[in-house]
Amino acid sequence: MSAPADVVIGVDAGTTSVKAVAVDPSGAIIASAGSDPIPTHAPEPGASVQSPLAIWDALSSACRRGAATISPSTRVRALAVAAQSGSVIPIRRRTILDGSAEDGATEAVTWMDNRSQPLVEAWGATIAETIRSQSGWMPSPGLGLSTISWLRATAAVECDHWASVDDYLMHKLTGSWLTNPSNAAGMQFMDVSSLEWSAELCEIAGIALSTLSIIRGSGERGGTLNISSARTTELPDSLPVVVGGHDQACAALGLGVTAPGSAFLSMGTAWVLTMITDRAEMASLPASFNLSPHVIPHRWTVSQNLGGLGAALASELPQTSDAVEAALGSQPPSADDPYFLPAIHQTERTGWGELRRPASPHDPVARIRAVMEACAFEARRAVEEAAPTVKVSKLTVVGGGTRSRYLTQQIADTVGVPLTVRADASWPALGAARLAAESLGWSPDVASAMPSTTVHPRRSPDDTGERRYAEYRRLMTGARQ
DSSP states (O other): OOOOSEEEEEEEEOSSOEEEEEEOTTSOEEEEEEOOOOOOBOSSTTOOEEOHHHHHHHHHHHHHHHHTTSOTTSEEEEEEEEEOOSOBEEEOHHHHHTTSOTTSBOOEEOTTOOTTHHHHHHSHHHHHHHHHHHHSSOOOTTSHHHHHHHHHHHSOOOOSEEEOHHHHHHHHHHSOOEEOHHHHHHHTOEETTTTEEOHHHHHHHTOOGGGSOEEOOTTSEEEEOOHHHHHHHTOOTTOEEEEEEEHHHHHHHHHTOOSTTEEEEEESSSEEEEEEESOOOOTTSOTTOEEEEOSSTTOEEEEEEOOTHHHHHHHHGGGOOHHHHHHHTTSOOOTTSOEEEETSOOSSSOTTEEEESOOOTTOHHHHHHHHHHHHHHHHHHHHHHHTTTOOOOEEEEESGGGGOHHHHHHHHHHHTSOEEEEOSOOHHHHHHHHHHHHHTTOOOOTTTTSOEEEEOOOSOOOHHHHHHHHHHHHHHHHHHO
C-alpha cells in the first residue's frame, strides 16, 4: 500500500507515559509510538510528583519514534495533544533567571498527590458548594484548586504562573500559555457554564486570574511548533499546533461518543463512566458525578469513577478461559449466589472488596461471577443515578474488561442498552488526532477505521436479577456509611 500524502499527529500525554499516533485523512492509523515510563516520586507521605522536563522528554521521544516510522514522502500537517488533568506545575520566572530551570518549571504535583486532604476537609460546606456549583466538581485532593491552595498555605509557594500538563506542553511546543475548557475543568478555577475563569474560585486559593493560562476552544489553532521544539520532536518547523483537550474527553471524541445520551465505559485499571449531555446543569446532578466541557462545542461530559472494579477483575480474569466463560453462562444467577461488594475493607479478600456469603474456594466460577455481577450492577447504578441529567441510550466500552464476552453481555443485559465493544487503542491520542484533522477540514472517522462488535441485551431483568440488584444496593448502602 502506498504511503498517504498527508497525516496529522495525535498525542496522549498520560500520567505514566506518552503515546503518539499518525492518522491519515480517512482516520486510518499510519504510525504509532510510545515513550519510556515517566518516573513518579513520593518524597513524603501522600506526595506524588514528577519532573516537568521528564514529561516533556516523554512527549518528545514519542513524537520522534512515531515520526521515524512515517514515510519521508508523507507530510505531517498538524499536531494536537490530549492530556491528563488535575496535575499542577508551578512556574517561577526567577528560576529562569538563576538558571535552575530553563522554563521556570521545577516540579509537577500530580493528580495522585493527596497532601491537600486536610485543607479540603477544613473548607466546610459553604465553600464546597461554591466550588461544586461553579466548577462542576466536588472539592477533592488531586485537583488544581486544592493543590494550589495547599502549596500556597503550607509551602508558601508564590508563582508567576500556574499551569497543568496540557498548557505546560502547549507552551513548550509553541511558546504560548494556552489551555482548553476540558482541561481547565481539572484546575477547578473555571465556571463550567461560561467556560471562563471564575474570580470567586481564584479568590478561594488566593491567586490572580492573570496567573492562569488563556482558555481557548479545543480544535482551534493554538500556534506553530517553534524551532527548538521542532528540533527536539523531529517534526516540521512551524507545524500547526491545534488546541487539544482532556484525555477522557478526547477519548470520547475518538470513539465517536459525542451525541447527548451516548456514553463510554472505560474498563481498564480504572473504571470510569463518561456520558454526554447538551446541558451544563448542576442542580439535578448527584454529588458523586463531575460535569466538564466536552472537546466539541455545546456538549458536556458527566462522569464518575466506579471505584476498584479494575483491580478486582485483574485478580480474577487471569483465571478465565473458554471453559470458564462457558461455565459462567451455563446457568442464570441464583438467589443464594455470593455478592461481591467493591472498594470495601476486605474480610476474606484484598483491599478492593469483599464477598458476602463467601463462595467455596473450590468454585472459582462463583467468585468470578460475583465480581462480574458487581461490575454490571455498578454500571447500572451509575446510569440510573445520572438519569435526571442525562439518559443513556447507547454505551461504548473499551479496556481490558472487554476481553470477557460474558462480562460485556452482563453489562448489556443489566443496563438494558446495546454495547459497542471497541478494540484496544490509544483513544485519547486518536481523539486528539481527530481535532487536528478537523482543523484542516478533514472528516476522519477514526472509530469506524477500528474493529468493533455490538452486544445487544438478550434478556430483560427477571425477578431473581431484580431482587439481587436491590439486595446489592442495600448492602452497598450500608457498607458506604
